[in-house]
């Protein structure tokens with residue numbers, strides 16, 4: 112079957128309406144872009160494979176991915192993956208995706224720390240397509256150049272290898288401060304460095320915001336609520352955090368980062384925004400970062416057993432990456448200086464979530480004509496120390512002050528993410 116004959120899959124939001132664009136016009140800042148443009152940057156395999164049967168394989172891949180990315184071939188990399196020697200010939204994009212031509216009065220100079228990470232790279236894609244000037248700072252500890260390499264060379268884009276624990280100077284209008292490892296195995300790998308990043312990194316970037324008078328948004332986390340005694344968690348809840356446990360480097364680090372932000376706000380008038388981000392998933396999440404969504408999908412795709420920690424009764428509420436980016440941009444451009452929860456309130460026990468992920472992986476495999484050799488099992492492993500027992504955001508404030516609510520169903524988001532990981536497996540990069 113040729114690519115053009117492939118029926119495209121419609122993405123429906125929570126109310127059954129088709130999603131063709133993400134973003135919206137809020138507070139004088141228009142952040143709406145076509146979904147297909149973004150998908151062309153993350154969903155298709157980024158390499159062309161050359162090996163025995165490569166043409167056949169490629170035709171099959173194109174057919175599978177054309178479901179989601181019709182018409183975006185122009186902006187794809189032409190890097191070549193040599194399957195026989197397991198090597199890659201990199202090349203730059205043949206053409207950059209179109210970006211808006213904004214008048215200088217509307218074009219903002221935006222710094223994104225951690226811009227090569229999972230959340231950062233999606234924010235960068237959006238801001239670039241919208242026509243802003245974007246500088247990414249990243250030390251590439253958990254971020255990767257490949258997440259933003261499609262913008263390297265673009266006149267509106269700059270990529271700087273820099274660790275935020277050291278001061279950095281630049282002229283800018285807005286700072287999204289996202290730099291910090293975020294998955295529990297990564298942030299516990301070097302706890303002292305994680306605290307240092309949260310504290311010194313935020314101190315340095317707030318100093319920059321003070322000097323340049325840039326608006327400063329900090330990515331805080333639902334982990335500031337610890338193992339919560341209030342459910343769902345609203346922003347006025349002070350949390351229940353173990354200050355000396357293995358997670359403390361991250362949750363106490365983020366708490367002190369918030370304290371610093373409010374210190375600079377009260378003392379020096381720095382214009383701050385505080386986003387408390389709840390569990391988020393989507394393409395470009397490192398498949399090996401140990402978080403539950405990436406672990407479950409990768410395990411199911413490889414036919415390995417899915418590992419539920421503890422009895423699987425603990426809960427989480429998962430939001431799709433595009434909803435988070437909408438929320439972050441809305442918050443940045445709003446007047447709200449109080450903390451705002453950004454999350455999806457669809458709550459699952461981890462046991463039920465494992466069953467759902469398995470079902471969706473099986474659905475995609477069936478659609479792609481693949482027959483798994485066996486049904487993966489769900490197995491139980493010990494519960495990590497201080498693992499929060501329940502988590503669901505109260506998003507009343509975000510609804511009221513940002514007119515923002517998540518649009519993506521967990522099913523649609525998971526399906527897209529499964530296709531992303533399938534493309535990675537085909538590329539040979541996982």
Ligand SMILES: O=C(O)[C@H]1O[C@H](OP(=O)(O)OP(=O)(O)OC[C@H]2O[C@@H](n3ccc(=O)[nH]c3=O)[C@H](O)[C@@H]2O)[C@H](O)[C@@H](O)[C@@H]1O
Nearest residue numbers: 293294295332333388389390391402403406418419420425
């Ligand atoms: O997104 C958030 O709000 C925060 O939550 C995450 O922490 P956590 O909720 O523990 O995220 P996961 O590591 O994905 O674990 C979620 C749940 O699944 C469980 N899990 C994880 C992995 C796995 O293979 N199996 C499994 O059952 C964990 O024990 C936990 O109960 C991340 O640490 C933070 O970056 C983030 O700020």
